[in-house]
Amino acid sequence: MSIAPKERDLELERIALVIRKLQERIADIEPSVGSLRDQVVDIRTHFWDDVTVNFSTEDDAVETYLSMKQQADLLSERERTHRHLSNQLKRMKRLVPSPYFGRIDFKEAGLPTEKVYIGVASFLEDDGETFLIYDWRTPIASLYYDYPPGPAEYDTPGGLVQGTMELKRQFVIRDGSLRFIFDTGVTIGDDLLQQVLSQGSDSQMKTIVATIQKEQNRIIRNDRSRMLIVQGAAGSGKTSAALQRVAYLLYKYRETLKADQMVLFSPNPMFNSYVSTVLPELGEENMQQTTFQEYLEHRLSRLFQLEDPFEQIEYLLTAEEEPGYVGRVSGIQYKASSAFLQVILNYKASLEREGMLFRNLRFRGRVLISKDRMKEQFYSYDSSIRLANRVILLQEWLRSELVALEAVERQADWVREEMDYLDTEQYQKAYNRARKRLKEQDPTFNDSVHEEEVLRKMIVQEQFKPLRIRIKQLRFVDAPALYGQLFERRELFEELAGPGGVPEHWDDVCSQTLERLSRKALAYEDATPYLYLQELVEGFRTNRIVRHVVIDEAQDFSAFQYEFIKRLFPRSRLTVLGDFNQAIFAHATSLVEDTPVARLFGEEETETIVLTRSYRSTLEIVEFTKAMLPGMQSIEPFQRTGGKPVVLIASSAEARIHRIVQDVQALQAEGMNSVAIICKTAAESQAAYEALMERLELRLITKDTATFERGIHVIPAYLAKGVEFDAVLLYDASDKTYRRENERKLFYTACTRAMHRLRLYAVGELSPFVRVVDPGLFVKEEIGRSIYA
Numbered sequence: 001m002s003i004a005p006k007e008r009d010l011e012l013e014r015i016a017l018v019i020r021k022l023q024e025r026i027a028d029i030e031p032s033v034g035s036l037r038d039q040v041v042d043i044r045t046h047f048w049d050d051v052t053v054n055f056s057t058e059d060d061a062v063e064t065y066l067s068m069k070q071q072a073d074l075l076s077e078r079e080r081t082h083r084h085l086s087n088q089l090k091r092m093k094r095l096v097p098s099p100y101f102g103r104i105d106f107k108e109a110g111l112p113t114e115k116v117y118i119g120v121a122s123f124l125e126d127d128g129e130t131f132l133i134y135d136w137r138t139p140i141a142s143l144y145y146d147y148p149p150g151p152a153e154y155d156t157p158g159g160l161v162q163g164t165m166e167l168k169r170q171f172v173i174r175d176g177s178l179r180f181i182f183d184t185g186v187t188i189g190d191d192l193l194q195q196v197l198s199q200g201s202d203s204q205m206k207t208i209v210a211t212i213q214k215e216q217n218r219i220i221r222n223d224r225s226r227m228l229i230v231q232g233a234a235g236s237g238k239t240s241a242a243l244q245r246v247a248y249l250l251y252k253y254r255e256t257l258k259a260d261q262m263v264l265f266s267p268n269p270m271f272n273s274y275v276s277t278v279l280p281e282l283g284e285e286n287m288q289q290t291t292f293q294e295y296l297e298h299r300l301s302r303l304f305q306l307e308d309p310f311e312q313i314e315y316l317l318t319a320e321e322e323p324g325y326v327g328r329v330s331g332i333q334y335k336a337s338s339a340f341l342q343v344i345l346n347y348k349a350s351l352e353r354e355g356m357l358f359r360n361l362r363f364r365g366r367v368l369i370s371k372d373r374m375k376e377q378f379y380s381y382d383s384s385i386r387l388a389n390r391v392i393l394l395q396e397w398l399r400s401e402l403v404a405l406e407a408v409e410r411q412a413d414w415v416r417e418e419m420d421y422l423d424t425e426q427y428q429k430a431y432n433r434a435r436k437r438l439k440e441q442d443p444t445f446n447d448s449v450h451e452e453e454v455l456r457k458m459i460v461q462e463q464f465k466p467l468r469i470r471i472k473q474l475r476f477v478d479a480p481a482l483y484g485q486l487f488e489r490r491e492l493f494e495e496l497a498g499p500g501g502v503p504e505h506w507d508d509v510c511s512q513t514l515e516r517l518s519r520k521a522l523a524y525e526d527a528t529p530y531l532y533l534q535e536l537v538e539g540f541r542t543n544r545i546v547r548h549v550v551i552d553e554a555q556d557f558s559a560f561q562y563e564f565i566k567r568l569f570p571r572s573r574l575t576v577l578g579d580f581n582q583a584i585f586a587h588a589t590s591l592v593e594d595t596p597v598a599r600l601f602g603e604e605e606t607e608t609i610v611l612t613r614s615y616r617s618t619l620e621i622v623e624f625t626k627a628m629l630p631g632m633q634s635i636e637p638f639q640r641t642g643g644k645p646v647v648l649i650a651s652s653a654e655a656r657i658h659r660i661v662q663d664v665q666a667l668q669a670e671g672m673n674s675v676a677i678i679c680k681t682a683a684e685s686q687a688a689y690e691a692l693m694e695r696l697e698l699r700l701i702t703k704d705t706a707t708f709e710r711g712i713h714v715i716p717a718y719l720a721k722g723v724e725f726d727a728v729l730l731y732d733a734s735d736k737t738y739r740r741e742n743e744r745k746l747f748y749t750a751c752t753r754a755m756h757r758l759r760l761y762a763v764g765e766l767s768p769f770v771r772v773v774d775p776g777l778f779v780k781e782e783i784g785r786s787i788y789a
């Protein structure tokens, strides 16, 4: 809705006024920030100059302490003020080019109407009370996202405030000048959203604070439930909502919650780079970002050669013809399931009674403490003591055994031989060193002991060091064998799994798992169950600092991974966001209904929000992609139009390459900055890259790519998860490449990465996933016949 010229002039005046005030305030505080910084540097440099250090008498010591404290207090006070002012300065500088994006006029009964201007940070008049701009996260600003003009209410710490919204206005202000202004009747005017969504993509994700939608706002401001689950269609703003949510929580709980107490689990390292600018743009520090694989590697890579999820998916996509394939797929699915989780829990319960496995403690080729002795000792402890605590008791016992064995060992012949290797000088040196060390360790050490004894003690102590480390790290527990036992002893597994609990192809699953374990390799599907079992036995390591965990692409997490994250972060709330339609891994979990995720904290503490509106792609692309998924009518496109997707049937591979080059050049000429040529696998990506590299400037994305940039990318579909491009070219949409049912979601995921343009290429027959789409929803073209046929 356009607004009257007079109103517009008033708004222009106000924008100029607010910018002037911001600039004045900046000019005012900038010198203070500089001077404070100098003061902090000065105090740090000359900290000791003003402190009189004297410990001669007790009084002097007290005085010294007090003068140090005074100096330290002064320093921390200056640092605090500096931090506070410089943050304020940064906020104001960010506001100058675009001070606000929304205005609402809100009237509470009995009070005058308040004009509320909303921006990315608050800015107050000199009186310190009147808001010239409200931060988008303030309680009153939620009205802007939740209501159209009319009756409206918002929550405050003091209770619900009710009233009437008399006006809702939106602005686009760039570089200090007003570009657009609309009055709107709907919640957030589609005009502004249209405008935002039709822009080209950037190399980085953008903030959406000016156009947050009502249902997204529910996600952002939800702070009641322990577990928030968001199931949302492709492009419905799950990642966006999650990031604005983090910014919201950091603002609301700024006294107690810091950015490093929040963790985001991303699907891959490149995604981390893609989202890393959103929070800084909102004036917040970035939360910690990681991948689950990174955690597994941190814990397991010392012991095993670990497979990562991308190697696993490559296997699934390419090894169909290999022997053992069906068994492996069955294993992947089973090992991610709640049924296997239950088996592991039952296993732990049975280990409380029997079956623990230990490793011999060996020294110089012989067994010093045998695994059988350890087992006997272990089961001699009271059975009511928790398994992990019994492991600690055993650890203590082993330590004390080792002390006794060390004393015996000192008299062994090999110790004499070691000493004989030393010449007089080395001997004397070694003796002096040993004496000094032993004295440090034990002040009551008797100096007059024979020097040979001293040396013997030293030598044995040195050689026992690796044993002590083994004991400290609980390596006497044979975790690989404990895990392997499940696949080795069928009767044990049957007992733990209960009647009918043995999954399909179990023999294959067992032989494959054991074969991998024998060469110290751990498949991706085994890593988390293995670690989970190990932690059940040895005790869970926990992180009590983290208060909030966000899991994106949550459909790709297994029941085990959820259970694990819950244990790892016992003081944390969880936000999980995903889309079961994009579940490309064989172990994927549905998020809603009775699933492991939904059960994790129980109904009471779990809230689920479903997003059905898709914002990323044009209407035509959404209509086309949703037709690939039978029964997916619930996905609603946002009314932004562009060209229909184009399906190109090439007469030869060469004709396809030729056309892709032409199309990419045309798309770039049209202003599409980010273009992806999406392939199915790493091998196909490599081949496409090689075929195109001479003619286009390309970037090949692999699982190790850590940054997301503009330009033309060649990328396997599973790495394109979560990110988006102006234009997507699907390199091979033929039925040779996408045919099996388990490839449907991968195909869908690849196509839904497109914002404005989607083109699919095939040499030969089209994939059945395109053949099911109503031909009216795309343009079909045959290429290359005249030149290459």
Ligand SMILES: Nc1ncnc2c1ncn2[C@@H]1O[C@H](COP(=O)(O)OP(=O)(O)OP(=O)(O)O)[C@@H](O)[C@H]1O
Pocket: 193, 196, 197, 206, 208, 211, 212, 213, 216, 232, 233, 234, 235, 236, 237, 238, 239, 240, 241, 579, 582, 615, 616, 721, 722, 723, 724, 752
């Ligand atoms: N309220 C909004 N205002 C403006 N843009 C939005 C809004 N919501 C989503 N978008 C845009 O839609 C696109 C998709 O958002 P996002 O990546 O957060 O979706 P997603 O649900 O995580 O997608 P996917 O599951 O397909 O990876 C982004 O470009 C984002 O900026």
